[in-house]
Amino acid sequence: MKTAADPVVRFSHVSKVFKLEDGDFQAIQDVSLDIADGEFVAIVGASGCGKSTLLRLLIGLDRAFSGNISIDGRPVEGVGSGRGIVFQEHRLFPWLNVSENIGLALGNTVLDPEAKRKRIESMVELVGLEKFSRAYPHQLSGGMAQRVAIARGLVTSPRLLLLDEPFSALDALTRQQIQDELLNIRQRYRVTTVLVTHDVEEAIYLADRVVVLQPRPGRIKDIVDIDLPRPRQRSGYDFYRLKEALLHRLTKEGEYELAERNLLKEIPLRFIAQ
Numbered sequence: 299m300k301t302a303a304d305p306v307v308r309f310s311h312v313s314k315v316f317k318l319e320d321g322d323f324q325a326i327q328d329v330s331l332d333i334a335d336g337e338f339v340a341i342v343g344a345s346g347c348g349k350s351t352l353l354r355l356l357i358g359l360d361r362a363f364s365g366n367i368s369i370d371g372r373p374v375e376g377v378g379s380g381r382g383i384v385f386q387e388h389r390l391f392p393w394l395n396v397s398e399n400i401g402l403a404l405g406n407t408v409l410d411p412e413a414k415r416k417r418i419e420s421m422v423e424l425v426g427l428e429k430f431s432r433a434y435p436h437q438l439s440g441g442m443a444q445r446v447a448i449a450r451g452l453v454t455s456p457r458l459l460l461l462d463e464p465f466s467a468l469d470a471l472t473r474q475q476i477q478d479e480l481l482n483i484r485q486r487y488r489v490t491t492v493l494v495t496h497d498v499e500e501a502i503y504l505a506d507r508v509v510v511l512q513p514r515p516g517r518i519k520d521i522v523d524i525d526l527p528r529p530r531q532r533s534g535y536d537f538y539r540l541k542e543a544l545l546h547r548l549t550k551e552g553e554y555e556l557a558e559r560n561l562l563k564e565i566p567l568r569f570i571a572q
């Protein structure tokens with residue numbers, strides 16, 4: 299029987315090998331991770347470290363792996379409506395307007411037409427696009443299109459919201475604005491969220507915990523509790539020092555020098571070495 303203390307998501311000794319023409323490639327090795335109800339977890343790492351592969355396994359797009367992945371204690375077996383996904387590119391259909399693109403995610407639900415209409419309208423309002431509900435993708439800015447993608451990911455009221463570098467194609471100002479909107483949405487819905495990103499600042503700004511992946515093969519190097527108070531100040535001293543410490547962990551191997559260890563003691567975080 300599941301209790302409130304049980305994790306929503308559990309990766310247990312997960313490994314993934316790709317079969318290539320010139321031999322096997324180990325993409326992920328022995329990853330174990332629990333994600334609690336309502337938690338925001340960011341997964342960071344260099345390109346090719348297996349971040350997006352982990353997300354694909356959690357979505358259910360790939361079943362060829364060893365170990366176990368469960369949601370609410372049940373093994374992941376294919377794609378399900380309880381997982382909303384937002385990709386790096388918005389992937390909107392150009393022949394459908396904003397409301398129609400959002401409504402696509404409701405295609406397999408049991409809602410009647412009126413309930414679907416109200417759900418779509420509420421999502422359009424949530425992302426601030428009421429005046430653009432009948433606009434087509436080519437009439438939207440990049441940030442507006444990504445808002446539509448977020449609304450589509452949330453319209454089914456998913457158990458999990460999965461984000462695969464959803465802001466990387468946006469300019470810096472728009473990216474920060476959408477990040478703030480995402481935090482406001484999460485505060486309202488408390489949906490458990492997993493973000494894949496290569497942007498350390500983004501991970502610190504958004505997440506409750508940051509999982510640092512080490513590449514080739516992808517494996518957990520550190521798990522960092524982000525104890526900075528919200529709303530977080532990107533220009534704040536503690537934020538900056540934490541960012542520098544995390545960047546070090548991503549770009550260097552081996553043990554910290556004494557000064558770097560002291561730096562970590564000065565800021566409110568906890569590294570859990572793997």
